[in-house]
Amino acid sequence: MIINNFISFAKKKVEAYKNYYESWKYERKLFSSIKCGNKKYKEYLRCQLDRTLSKKQRDDAYNRVKYLLSKFVEKVNHPKDAKILSVGCRNMYEIQAFHDMGFKNVTGIDLFSENKSILVMDMQNMTFEDNTFDVIFSCHSLEHTHDYKKAISEFVRVAKDGSVLVIEVPVNYETGGSDLWDFESLENLKKIFQPNTGRVLFEEYLRNDAKNNFDGTDIIRIIFKIEKEDVVWIK
């Protein structure tokens, strides 16, 4: 009995140290890859990283990603060699969902990476050239940014003129923890992308109990073209 208790205690300790070491490793990589500026911003990045690491093995987002992707395929019918950026993909489940649909040219960005398809990069300060991607896919990531105007400016900068933006975010929910923004409505989301909001190809607002809403909150989904005339850059 005493031996069993000791073994169980020792196992828990080892597990706790392993988790601690892993977080430390990812944090070092994050802060060496990303210009984090002031202390407040570093705290923001650390909070986002801790939160996502606690979920890193889970595939519970696979259904919502699959659904959003199926809407993209249905409404846009993009060539399979399209260059796609998946913002805040977390793990390989999201990238795999693209591969399963035949899209192989997919780059993910997040605050940690376990695979070379995912780059450690801040959505507010990307290192890609201007006009790089045909599709920008952001499923439940834009609400996590520190300054959404900067992130949006980066989405537009790295997107090609006439490319497609695919977004899903929770709305009318209680912000807090790592969920920082509530964009409230489709109209509002379109407005904050102005003057780059082009033709809308698909949009829906789903209440939390609606079919095809895989989350516990109301959500909005929108797919629209990005138009790059009259771009105002935020630096």
Ligand SMILES: C[S@@+](CC[C@H](N)C(=O)[O-])C[C@H]1O[C@@H](n2cnc3c(N)ncnc32)[C@H](O)[C@@H]1O
């Ligand atoms: C709620 S998860 C979404 C994961 C996946 N896209 C999905 O739909 O389930 C949000 C992801 O955004 C990432 N993230 C938060 N802030 C970020 C930033 N500034 N730059 C890049 N990724 C960020 C988090 O690390 C996390 O993996």
